[in-house]
Structures are given as structure tokens and as C-alpha cells.
Amino acid sequence: MKTKLLILLAFFAVRCVSYDQHDTSQASGAFALAQQLEEDERFEEALVQYRDVKNRFPYSRYAVSSELQIAEIQFKKESFAEAQGAYQLFKELHPKHPQIDYVTYRIGESIFMQLPSTVDRDLSVAPLAIKEFNVLLRDFPQSKHATKAREKRNETLKKLAEKELYIADFYFRTDEWQHAIVRYEKYLKEFPTHDKQAHALLRAGLAAEKFGDEPKRKSLFRSLIQQYPDSKEAKKAKGVF
Numbered sequence: 001m002k003t004k005l006l007i008l009l010a011f012f013a014v015r016c017v018s019y020d021q022h023d024t025s026q027a028s029g030a031f032a033l034a035q036q037l038e039e040d041e042r043f044e045e046a047l048v049q050y051r052d053v054k055n056r057f058p059y060s061r062y063a064v065s066s067e068l069q070i071a072e073i074q075f076k077k078e079s080f081a082e083a084q085g086a087y088q089l090f091k092e093l094h095p096k097h098p099q100i101d102y103v104t105y106r107i108g109e110s111i112f113m114q115l116p117s118t119v120d121r122d123l124s125v126a127p128l129a130i131k132e133f134n135v136l137l138r139d140f141p142q143s144k145h146a147t148k149a150r151e152k153r154n155e156t157l158k159k160l161a162e163k164e165l166y167i168a169d170f171y172f173r174t175d176e177w178q179h180a181i182v183r184y185e186k187y188l189k190e191f192p193t194h195d196k197q198a199h200a201l202l203r204a205g206l207a208a209e210k211f212g213d214e215p216k217r218k219s220l221f222r223s224l225i226q227q228y229p230d231s232k233e234a235k236k237a238k239g240v241f
Contacts, residue, residue: 027057031066043073064094068103075110084110101140105149108132112152119163129156161191165200172203177211180204198224202233209240 019036023029034049050066050073057063071086087107091100111129116122133153137146168183184204188197205220221237228234 027053027060027062030056031062034066034069038069038073043077047073064097067093068099071103071106075106078113080110080113084114101136101143102145104132104136104140105143105145108136108149109152112156115156115159119159119166123159123163126156126160129153157191158194161187161194161196164191165194165196168200168203172207175210177207180207181211181213181216198228198231198233201228202237205237 019033022033022036024033030049030053034046034053037043037046037049047070050070053060053066054063054070067086067090071083071090074080074083074086084107087103087110090097091103091107094100097103108129108131111125111132114125115129130153133149133156136143136149137153140146143149164183164187168180168187171177171180171183181204184200184207187194187200188204201220201224205217205224208214208217208220221240224231224237225234
């Protein structure tokens with residue numbers, strides 16, 4: 001027990017010495033201290049130190065680096081709304097920075113991380129994430145972050161599609177036929193590659209039948225049978241066509 005205590009005390013003594021070795025009167029030393037605090041996951045102290053670098057050495061290259069690291073720490077802390085704001089501010093202040101593709105990706109990712117895990121909750125920020133990922137893919141198609149941006153954009157689109165279908169199915173279950181038709185048609189138009197198209201066409205056609213819109217029913221069932229002839233939904237539509 002005594003040996004463990006001595007080792008622990010020695011460890012903290014070494015850490016204190018290593019922190020003290022930085023000359024914080026210079027921008028480089030102050031920034032190095034902030035980096036070490038971040039590396040040791042002393043995030044709140046690191047944030048204070050990075051802000052100190054930014055305020056005391058505003059014209060140093062370390063000030064710009066500190067601004068970016070502030071955003072990075074917020075992301076590491078899983079404070080994603082704060083990270084989003086910090087990355088956006090950095091992009092506004094330094095639009096020509098060599099890492100601006102990364103910053104753009106991180107803005108989208110910060111928004112993406114704020115999305116709920118289930119589609120029955122608020123997805124209002126989802127279009128913002130898609131917008132940022134699209135900006136990256138448009139402006140920096142060769143970025144090493146493009147693949148991840150595309151994956152997260154597609155995942156976000158999938159969530160939005162499932163949300164729209166969730167709402168349409170709710171109206172269908174509660175016999176709100178007109179609202180169901182509107183939502184299914186919105187889903188069909190906005191998410192043509194989502195994998196529940198046959199489901200939406202069938203239910204929209206059935207809702208149109210219940211609502212008394214025979215031309216729309218026939219049109220929807222015809223589309224279903226033509227586009228997904230081998231689906232179980234098409235077989236059901238053929239049975240009532």
C-alpha cells in the first residue's frame with residue numbers, strides 16, 4: 001500500500017513539473033500547456049488556457065490554432081451544440097484556412113450527433129446537417145472526409161425518410177385518409193431511393209380508396225405494380241385493382 005502511494009505521489013509530482021516547464025509568457029509555451037491539458041483530458045482547464053492564448057496573443061498563429069482546438073474540445077466533451085457554434089465561428093473568421101474542409105465536415109458531424117436515436121422525436125436540425133455535408137461534397141470532393149460525410153448524409157436522409165413514413169403510417173392507422181395520402185406522396189417524392197417505396201404506394205392507394213379518390217387509387221396501384229412487380233405489396237394491389 002505504501003509503495004502504491006509513493007508511486008502515485010511521484011506521478012503527480014512529475015505531472016506538476018511537466019506543466020510548470022512551459023513558458024506561458026510566450027505564445028508557443030502557453031499553447032503547449034493547453035495542448036498538454038487537453039491530452040490529459042483536463043478539458044475545462046484546457047479551454048481556459050486556449051482562450052487565454054487567443055486573448056493574450058491575438059495576432060499569433062497559435063491564436064487561430066487555439067480557436068480550432070476550442071471547438072475540438074467541445075466535440076470531445078460531447079457538447080455538440082457548442083462544438084457546432086465554435087466550428088461555424090471558426091469557418092466564418094478563417095474561410096481560407098487549410099483545414100476548412102475538415103471544419104465543414106465537423107460542423108455537419110456536430111449537428112448529426114445532436115439527432116435523436118429514434119424517428120418519433122424532433123429531427124428539425126437534420127436538414128442543417130445534410131446542408132453542411134453537401135457543402136463539403138460540393139466544394140471539397142477530394143477531401144479525405146468526403147466518404148464519411150456522404151455516409152452520414154445518407155444516414156440523415158434515411159432518418160428523415162423514416163420520419164415521414166412514421167407520420168404517414170400514423171395517419172393511416174388513425175383513419176386520417178387525406179392526411180395519410182399527402183404524407184405518403186411527400187415521402188414518395190422526396191425519398192425515391194428509400195427502401196419502403198412499395199409499402200408507401202400500397203398504403204397511399206388504400207387510403208385513396210377509403211377517401212373515395214378512385215383515379216388516385218388506380219394511379220398509385222398502377223405505379224406499384226409497374227415499379228415493384230415482384231413485391232408482396234404489388235400482389236395485394238393486384239388483388240384489389
